[in-house]
Amino acid sequence: MASSKDRQRKLARAKFDRQMARRAVRERRRRRVLAGGGIALAVLVVAVGGAWIGGAFDKDEKTSTEAVDVCLWSPLDKSTNAELKEVGTPPTKNLPETGTEIMTIATNQGDPIKASLDVASAPCAAASFSYLAGKQFFDNTDCHEILDIGAVHCGDPSGTGQGGPTYSYYDENAPAQPEPSASASTGAKAAVLYPKGTVATIGNPANSNGSQFLIFFKDYAPTTAAPKYSIVGQVTGGLDTLAKMGKIPTVADNAGDKVKPKEKITIKSLTVAADAAAAAPSASAQS
Incomplete structure (x- = not known):
């Protein structure tokens, strides 16, 4: 956290990783449905799955204006340092x-x-x-x-x-x-x-x-x-x-x-x- 740019990169990377994990779960679910369904159902699922993979239902992207952490404050234990002041x-x-x-x-x-x-x-x-x-x-x-x-x-x-x-x-x-x-x-x-x-x-x-x-x-x-x-x-x-x-x-x-x-x-x-x-x-x- 040496600079604001470093923090922004870390937060962006964390968001990207969360999105990829969710999309991987959705893709596995789509394949299971395809294996057990008919052609018509498969076509429908493909379309919906494509929308999922494309991020149409990605809640993170819809809430991109949600506030993110700018600073992190590491707690210190007053019991180990009596000179600290709790505020x-x-x-x-x-x-x-x-x-x-x-x-x-x-x-x-x-x-x-x-x-x-x-x-x-x-x-x-x-x-x-x-x-x-x-x-x-x-x-x-x-x-x-x-x-x-x-x-x-x-x-x-x-x-x-x-x-x-x-x-x-x-x-x-x-x-x-x-x-x-x-x-x-x-x-x-x-x-x-x-x-x-x-x-x-x-x-x-x-x-x-x-x-x-x-x-x-x-x-x-x-x-x-x-x-x-x-x-x-x-x-x-x-x-x-x-x-x-x-x-x-x-x-x-x-x-x-x-x-x-x-x-x-x-x-x-x-x-x-x-x-x-x-x-x-x-x-x-x-x-």
């Missing part, structure tokens, strides 16, 4: 797969941070953010780490790096990794995989995203293979607030890593809404 799961069908949405993060560090969520490239991540925001999941939580890769780590109510909802979902829209030692051997500058302002989901291990996310306050250009963070959006407002967060000194956390902000970074509220600017018709369209 149910987002819907799997009738989710947006195009356009953008606006995520607004109000913190104690200054003006709100606004980010454009790329629904087309990361529909499941966008759906999860929207669902959790509707549950006030992120409200009054702390961004518990400032990482040396130039990113603020948020979205874990427990502040331990182990928290999140009782579901996970697959990676989406992860950038291609650089070839090992490619820049070192050629002297070329490493490519920026996560530009300043990038919003990306983070899960450990891979394909286990939940609620945790990174906001990069500077460009990140790894020279070696790096964790694949799925890009879900880009900051469009509040870059000064983000820069201020990146300058906060860090101290050792409980594990001894110097990543804990010396000054609290608290998310007062996080909301997701439709992108009004993107939805509004252009001036030329109105004229």
Whole structure:
């Protein structure tokens, strides 16, 4: 489920397999009737069987507008991880797969941070953010780490790096990794995989995203293979607030890593809404 196209291909293949199985059953039934009936009956059955095989009575094809799963949410067991928070799961069908949405993060560090969520490239991540925001999941939580890769780590109510909802979902829209030692051997500058302002989901291990996310306050250009963070959006407002967060000194956390902000970074509220600017018709369209 690396992309919307992959999911669509899998769903189309599953539908095709169901149709072929039903048609095989119908064909066997038709042959039994032919073996025991007269010529007139056989001709009639052939005609009806042909219609069957041609899909005239195929219920799947008649209900081709039936909603299909856009995202799948893998359940997580709270009994094995007390840091998880039970909030149910987002819907799997009738989710947006195009356009953008606006995520607004109000913190104690200054003006709100606004980010454009790329629904087309990361529909499941966008759906999860929207669902959790509707549950006030992120409200009054702390961004518990400032990482040396130039990113603020948020979205874990427990502040331990182990928290999140009782579901996970697959990676989406992860950038291609650089070839090992490619820049070192050629002297070329490493490519920026996560530009300043990038919003990306983070899960450990891979394909286990939940609620945790990174906001990069500077460009990140790894020279070696790096964790694949799925890009879900880009900051469009509040870059000064983000820069201020990146300058906060860090101290050792409980594990001894110097990543804990010396000054609290608290998310007062996080909301997701439709992108009004993107939805509004252009001036030329109105004229």
